Amino acid sequence: MxxxxxxxxxxxxxxxxxxxxxxxxxxxxxxxxxxxxxxxxxxxxxxxxxxxxxxxxxxxxxxxxxxxxxxxxxxxxxxxxxxxxxxxxxxxxxxxxxxxxxxxxxxxxxxxxxxxxxxxxxxxxxxxxxxxxxxxxxxxxxxxxxxxxxxxxxxxxxxxxxxxxxxxxxxxxxQPFAIAIRSLQREAIRLDPQWNNGHYSDDSYPEAGMSIARKLGVITYRSAMEWVGRFARIRLESDQREEEPFGAEFQIESYLIGHARRFVRNFDPNSYLYLSRASDWFDIxxxxxxxxxxxxxxxxxxxxxxxxxxxxxxxxxxxxxxxxxxxxxxxxxxxxxxxxxxxxxxxxxxxxxxxxxxxxxxxxxx
Missing domain, CATH: 3.40.50.1820 (Alpha/Beta hydrolase fold, catalytic domain)
Structure with a gap:
């Protein structure tokens, strides 16, 4: 290829x-x-x-x-x-x-x-x-x-x-709703200590911030109707659940985790911030x-x-x-x-x- x-x-x-x-x-x-x-x-x-x-x-x-x-x-x-x-x-x-x-x-x-x-x-x-x-x-x-x-x-x-x-x-x-969501996505990245004012590396990367930003995005990219149809309130099997307190319990949570995992290392956090803000600024x-x-x-x-x-x-x-x-x-x-x-x-x-x-x-x- x-x-x-x-x-x-x-x-x-x-x-x-x-x-x-x-x-x-x-x-x-x-x-x-x-x-x-x-x-x-x-x-x-x-x-x-x-x-x-x-x-x-x-x-x-x-x-x-x-x-x-x-x-x-x-x-x-x-x-x-x-x-x-x-x-x-x-x-x-x-x-x-x-x-x-x-x-x-x-x-x-x-x-x-x-x-x-x-x-x-x-x-x-x-x-x-x-x-x-x-x-x-x-x-x-x-x-x-x-x-x-x-x-x-x-x-x-x-x-x-x-x-x-x-x-x-x-x-x-x-519009305000889209701006609000993107603002929260940027905040998740900026508040991750690993973001370090844009000075991260492969070894010290804002994984948590990017993960939350992606999950927020995925939630808004689909509809409540689809979430109900696909996941309802189905819980994960006990062997699929996370051991830590308040860990993922429902299938929808697991789906979002998977989406985030595929995204985080494949997109540069600073680039994400710049493009997100450019979208907020746009007004024909x-x-x-x-x-x-x-x-x-x-x-x-x-x-x-x-x-x-x-x-x-x-x-x-x-x-x-x-x-x-x-x-x-x-x-x-x-x-x-x-x-x-x-x-x-x-x-x-x-x-x-x-x-x-x-x-x-x-x-x-x-």
Whole structure:
């Protein structure tokens, strides 16, 4: 198995929205399919907070990607037709420059010396990548979760750079509930003594803080309906229980422990903090005189698909409706799809059949 990851060197210095700049920074990305001679079939994917650019297997890397069933030749996003680019967000730790990367000025990891990060910075970095590939205008820009907010930033900052847009389970601005959850996740990391103001190592790593942060996330990524259906009040067998006082007793607790264990050492804590706060800061309303509706109404697109899930508590359906209405105000032909998937916010990763059908039908009309 090879590595399909490619690297784009950002213009140096690369200026950041809230001040500061990056030198010798790069973006990790992967591609599928072929760019047409007219360069008019490019589809860019922005991911949620934690995924890498490896959305699906390809010739260079046959390991399954995070959206494996969605993307590929003959699949819902058909790479026989589309040239698909998936970018790892600026500030992440999956190949793109972030807090865990080496600062060329010091030769040490940036840690908390990394400049304040916004989703606008991530959007501008991806725009530079797209232009470097010789693509003047994307046929379609797709963003889910945090990536949907990054996509809205891209649309606001680069008028005319995109023809159509697929917005999935995202938000035009962070709402109090989402901010509160992310604030608690960051606090869990920062209060872990091993975090040590960002100066941790493999030997001294904020395992407990990252574990709690991940568990909080997983709880909000799914719905109460799904938890009841999957776990009810089922208790662990006696040999599966933890011996210490107040240890895990229910299956739901064991499930969360397993999720956290798979995540903690695979994601850099400082990068997590930066991306989490960037999500809180995002507000498309900054790009219009009259708030969110005005800002979205300034974005000129031809066709838009907005998908939301009724059980999503983190990015509620009302926010998807707000995006659909706003972009309709800009003159786009907007299709709004509300799914009753029980999996909550994570449904776009799990309920592939229904999300895929809506996406494939939309792309077929372009």
């Amino acid at each position: 090879g590595d399909a990851r490619r690297y784009f060197d950002l213009p140096s210095p690369f200026p950041m929205k809230r001040g500061g700049q990056l030198h010798q920074a790069c973006l990790a990305y992967e591609t599928w399919g072929e760019l047409s001679p007219a360069r008019d079939n490019a589809l860019l994917i922005f991911t949620g907070l934690s995924p890498s650019a490896h959305a699906a297997s390809n010739a260079a890397d046959d390991s399954p990607g995070w959206w494996e069933e969605m993307l590929g030749v003959g699949k819902y996003i058909d790479t026989g037709r589309w040239f698909v680019i998936c970018v790892n967000t600026l500030g992440s730790c999956k190949g793109s420059t972030g807090a865990a990367s080496i600062d060329p000025a010091s030769g040490q990891p940036y840690r908390l010396d990394f400049p304040e990060l916004t989703l606008e910075d991530a959007a501008n970095a991806a725009y530079a990548l797209v232009r470097s590939l010789g693509i003047e205008q994307l046929a379609c820009l797709l963003g889910n979760s945090m990536g949907g907010m990054t996509a809205l930033a891209y649309l606001a900052l680069h008028p005319g750079a995109v023809r159509s847009h697929i917005s999935i389970s995202t938000a035009p601005q962070a 309303g900054e790009y219009g005189r009259g708030g969110v509706a005005d800002a979205l109404g300034r974005i000129a697109l031809q066709h838009v698909l907005v998908i939301g899930v009724e059980t999503d508590i983190l990015f509620p359906l009302s926010q998807q409706e707000e995006i659909a209405e706003g972009l309709r105000g800009g003159g786009a032909e907007v299709e709004f799809v509300a799914l009753d998937s029980p999996q909550g916010h994570d449904a776009f990763l799990v309920d592939i059949v229904r999300f895929g059908a809506a996406i494939a039908q939309f792309l077929a009309r372009l």
